[in-house]
Amino acid sequence: MEILLHGQKHQFDEGTNALDILRNQEGDIKKSAVAARFNGELVELAHPLHGDGSLEFLTFDDPEARRVLRHTASHVLAAAVQNVVPGAKLAIGPAIENGFYYDFDVAEPFTPEIVEKIEKEMARIIKKNDREVRFTLPREEAIAYMEERGEPYKVELIRDLPEDEEISFYRQGDDFVDLCAGPHVPSTGRIKAFKLTSVAGAYWRGDEHNKMLQRIYGTAFTDKKDLEDYLQKLEEAKKRDHRKLGRELDLFDIMEEGPGFPFFYAKGMVLRNLLEEYWRQVHRKAGYEEIKTPMILSRSLWEQSGHWANYRDNMYTLKIDEEDYAIKPMNCPGGILAYKRRLWSYRDLPVRVGELGLVHRHEKSGALHGLMRVRCFTQDDAHLYMTPEQIKQEIIGVYKLTNQVYRDFGFAYKVELSTRPKENTIGTDEMWELSTQALKDALDELGADYTINEGDGAFYGPKIDFHLQDSLGRSWQCGTLQLDMNLPERFDMEYVGPDGERHRPVMIHRTVLGSMERFIGILTEHYGGAFPLWLAPVQAKILTITDRADDAARQLQSKLADAGLRAELDLRNEKIGFKVREAQMMKIPYMLVIGDREAEEGTVSVRTRKGESLGALSQDALIGKLLSENAARAQERNWEA
Numbered sequence: 127m128e129i130l131l132h133g134q135k136h137q138f139d140e141g142t143n144a145l146d147i148l149r150n151q152e153g154d155i156k157k158s159a160v161a162a163r164f165n166g167e168l169v170e171l172a173h174p175l176h177g178d179g180s181l182e183f184l185t186f187d188d189p190e191a192r193r194v195l196r197h198t199a200s201h202v203l204a205a206a207v208q209n210v211v212p213g214a215k216l217a218i219g220p221a222i223e224n225g226f227y228y229d230f231d232v233a234e235p236f237t238p239e240i241v242e243k244i245e246k247e248m249a250r251i252i253k254k255n256d257r258e259v260r261f262t263l264p265r266e267e268a269i270a271y272m273e274e275r276g277e278p279y280k281v282e283l284i285r286d287l288p289e290d291e292e293i294s295f296y297r298q299g300d301d302f303v304d305l306c307a308g309p310h311v312p313s314t315g316r317i318k319a320f321k322l323t324s325v326a327g328a329y330w331r332g333d334e335h336n337k338m339l340q341r342i343y344g345t346a347f348t349d350k351k352d353l354e355d356y357l358q359k360l361e362e363a364k365k366r367d368h369r370k371l372g373r374e375l376d377l378f379d380i381m382e383e384g385p386g387f388p389f390f391y392a393k394g395m396v397l398r399n400l401l402e403e404y405w406r407q408v409h410r411k412a413g414y415e416e417i418k419t420p421m422i423l424s425r426s427l428w429e430q431s432g433h434w435a436n437y438r439d440n441m442y443t444l445k446i447d448e449e450d451y452a453i454k455p456m457n458c459p460g461g462i463l464a465y466k467r468r469l470w471s472y473r474d475l476p477v478r479v480g481e482l483g484l485v486h487r488h489e490k491s492g493a494l495h496g497l498m499r500v501r502c503f504t505q506d507d508a509h510l511y512m513t514p515e516q517i518k519q520e521i522i523g524v525y526k527l528t529n530q531v532y533r534d535f536g537f538a539y540k541v542e543l544s545t546r547p548k549e550n551t552i553g554t555d556e557m558w559e560l561s562t563q564a565l566k567d568a569l570d571e572l573g574a575d576y577t578i579n580e581g582d583g584a585f586y587g588p589k590i591d592f593h594l595q596d597s598l599g600r601s602w603q604c605g606t607l608q609l610d611m612n613l614p615e616r617f618d619m620e621y622v623g624p625d626g627e628r629h630r631p632v633m634i635h636r637t638v639l640g641s642m643e644r645f646i647g648i649l650t651e652h653y654g655g656a657f658p659l660w661l662a663p664v665q666a667k668i669l670t671i672t673d674r675a676d677d678a679a680r681q682l683q684s685k686l687a688d689a690g691l692r693a694e695l696d697l698r699n700e701k702i703g704f705k706v707r708e709a710q711m712m713k714i715p716y717m718l719v720i721g722d723r724e725a726e727e728g729t730v731s732v733r734t735r736k737g738e739s740l741g742a743l744s745q746d747a748l749i750g751k752l753l754s755e756n757a758a759r760a761q762e763r764n765w766e767a
Contacts, residue, residue: 130180138175145171145312148183158348159183160191160311170194170309172258186348196221198258198310199317199346200228205302206247207232207342210240216304217279217330217339223601224356225345229328231279232340236325241342245322255315256299260308268293272305279330280305319353320346323360329492359598366598368650369496375655375712377663378497378646386494386501388643393663396692398642400661402482404534405506405639412527414480414508419460421484425450430616431459432552436585440487457483457507458635462617465511465631470621475631476512476520482642483507497647504642510634511614513621517632521568521590521607528592528605528638535649537594540601541574544582544589551585553612561609562588584635586612596652604640604648609633656713656735659755666693666752667709668730671702671721678725682718682745689749691756693718710735718748 129136129147138147144162148155148171162169165179168190175181184191200219203226207214211232219228236244263271265284272280283305284293296306298314311317322344330336347353364370372378377394380386390398406416422444428434433441433455442453454460461479470477486502493499512520532539543565546558565588569576576590583589592605610633613619620628639645649657659665666686668679676697686693694714696705702719709717719731730748732740743751 127175128178129175131182140176141174143172143174144169144181144183147181151183155183155185158185160186160188160316160348161194161309163190168194168309170258170260170311172260172312173309193221194309195311195317195348196226196346197306197308198314199320199344200226201258201296201298201302201304201306201310202248202251202314202317202320203228203244203322203342203344204230204304205251205298206244208302209247210243215279216277218283219304225323225343227341227343229330229339229341231330231337235327236340236342241322241325244342248320248322251299252314252317252320254299255313257313258310259297260294260310261297262292262294265289265293268295268305271295275303277305316348317346318348319350320344321353321357327492329490332490332492334491363598363600363651366651366654367496368498368647371650371655372496372647375663377650380494380496380500385491386489386499388497388500388502394646396663397646397657397661401639401642401646405480405482408527408531409480409508412478412523414478416480416482417461417464418481419457419464419483420454421486422446422451422453423460425452427459427463428452431462431613432586432616433459436550436552440489442486442488453486454483455485455487457481457485457505458509458613459617461507461509462613462619462633465509466617466619470511470631472513472621472623472629475621476510476516478508478510480506480508497643500643503644506637506639506642506645508634508636508638510636511619511621511631512634513623513629514632517564517609518568518571520634521565521609522572524607524634524636525568525572525574525590528607528636531638532592532594532605535652537596537652539595540593541569541576542579542582542591542593543569543576544579544591546583546588547581547585551583552616553586557611557615558588561611565590565607565609584608584610586610587635594648596648597654598651602644602648604645605638606636606640608635610635654713656715659715659752662713662715663692664694664712664714665691666716666718667696667705667712667714668693668718668720669696669702669705669709671719673697673699674722675720675725678728679720682720682730685745686749686752689753691749691752706733710737716752 127138127140129138148159159171161184162171163182163184164175186192186195197220200221204216204219207230215231217229217231219226268284269281272284287293294307295303296308296310297303322342324343326341327338328341330339345356375393376391377397378388378390380388425434437455441455444451461481482504484502484504489499489501510520545562587608587610589606589608591603594602594604596602614630614633619631621631623629668683670676670679679695679697683693683695706717713735715735717733719733724730729742729744731742732748
């Protein structure tokens with residue numbers, strides 16, 4: 127067979143695997159290669175090659191190769207657990223972003239001492255450099271094989287596979303075997319650095335009605351320094367955890383009495399209201415009108431939209447006067463009813479309508495995570511209605527607005543185009559093709575850098591997703607733009623065209639922040655709770671040295687409030703150093719110290735949360751400085767503070 131490698135053609139025997147070819151290569155690639163791509167398809171290095179084609183070796187820098195290594199690491203973890211904890215039953219162990227996990231059915235929860243033993247056993251297996259050998263079995267033999275090994279979860283997984291599915295296993299060393307589609311690295315020694323990071327409970331298949339399993343998370347790298355850097359980032363992420371900071375800074379929290387239903391306290395509401403004000407400003411400037419639609423609407427509406435058939439399990443329902451209703455999981459159908467209240471002319475279009483709409487979705491308890499995954503949240507929704515000729519310009523307009531917002535908050539971002547899912551979609555093939563092409567054309571005209579995410583569109587149309595990158599380099603999916611030609615058809619939406627006839631509008635569903643709750647969680651971690659001045663719930667803390675300065679402190683607070691600035695008083699009989707440190711812990715931008723001298727002279731001693739001393743300023747100079755900082759930031763963001 128003829129293989130194209132590094133731009134040159136080579137002859138090899140039929141069935142030669144990539145690993146054999148790799149051994150004859152020069153340079154670092156022999157040690158750094160993790161997987162390969164043959165004729166564009168990901169293959170493991172031990173995979174026999176057949177036929178002519180192009181071969182590319184992949185290092186850990188390639189996302190697919192990283193998943194291969196980390197998936198293999200999950201198998202090493204599983205083998206180690208069964209060696210350390212006899213009787214442990216295997217569930218699933220996939221590679222995930224930044225690492226891997228494996229779920230186990232064990233008699234007792236994993237303790238830190240057991241996890242330490244598991245890590246040592248993993249190191250032993252890796253050092254042995256056990257081979258990863260793939261083999262297949264017919265369906266009934268595979269079931270019998272897993273039953274014989276006492277793995278009921280694997281038996282269940284095999285029974286759920288399609289009848290014609292190839293059932294493959296991997297043997298690691300002499301004893302360990304696991305059901306797996308692969309691919310894997312050739313041997314465990316390719317895993318140069320790893321760390322088990324946490325233990326959690328997880329329901330089998332994510333269903334709270336199933337048994338609770340024990341999940342061990344970990345990560346793996348091909349370089350120890352990369353692992354160390356990652357672990358440092360994890361430590362920083364723990365410090366920035368929005369759940370921790372939300373409680374410490376008295377912003378928000380989740381109570382046991384309302385899992386998935388967040389509480390926002392006074393300071394959190396200041397932050398939230400500032401964001402909503404910002405949202406309204408930029409949207410008014412972009413030609414949007416704001417509406418509000420009901421939280422509860424009839425079953426017939428959700429049947430018409432397709433949500434009842436395709437999204438029913440995620441909806442909260444109730445009966446009113448013996449009729450079925452649903453608490454809205456999305457704002458779209460209500461927005462459509464608002465559009466249909468009148469007959470529009472083509473001259474009226476495009477119509478851009480925004481809504482900060484509270485929605486409720488039933489999320490499984492195991493999926494809940496602070497503000498990042500909740501059961502009720504406010505979507506910064508908008509729906510745009512347009513003629514087919516206006517599609518491209520409106521997509522471009524949404525993209526530019528989204529770009530402005532993310533840049534205003536200092537976020538870099540990546541863009542994905544998600545196409546039609548394989549199952550449970552509505553609309554014709556033609557509608558999907560037209561919609562997908564329209565999104566591609568707009569992105570291409572913008573010169574946007576984007577990737578294709580096959581099959582991840584909404585059930586009613588393709589979409590563009592925006593993934594933010596925060597100060598720690600983590601990715602968050604926030605904004606989305608969904609082009610929809612299906613719901614206008616379902617709801618018999620119309621406008622009068624220049625020909626005097628009635629036509630179907632095209633609809634765009636979009637969010638920019640995603641949800642207010644999740645975006646606040648992301649911002650909290652992005653800034654580590656140290657919000658910029660314009661967003662800080664408390665912008666300044668006035669600290670007195672003696673009670674003789676109390677009146678001057680109150681007068682300063684009043685002066686700041688008149689200027690539109692948010693300040694708190696600390697008049698406690700405590701040492702000034704203690705007060706300053708406490709204010710710094712609360713991440714307040716400025717500490718304003720007033721003692722006898724400052725009270726007499728009408729000045730204030732200014733310190734920052736970073737520990738910098740700005741010296742003594744007159745009260746008027748202080749107010750001017752704070753207003754200037756607010757104004758400068760406001761100017762950058764194209765809105766008025």
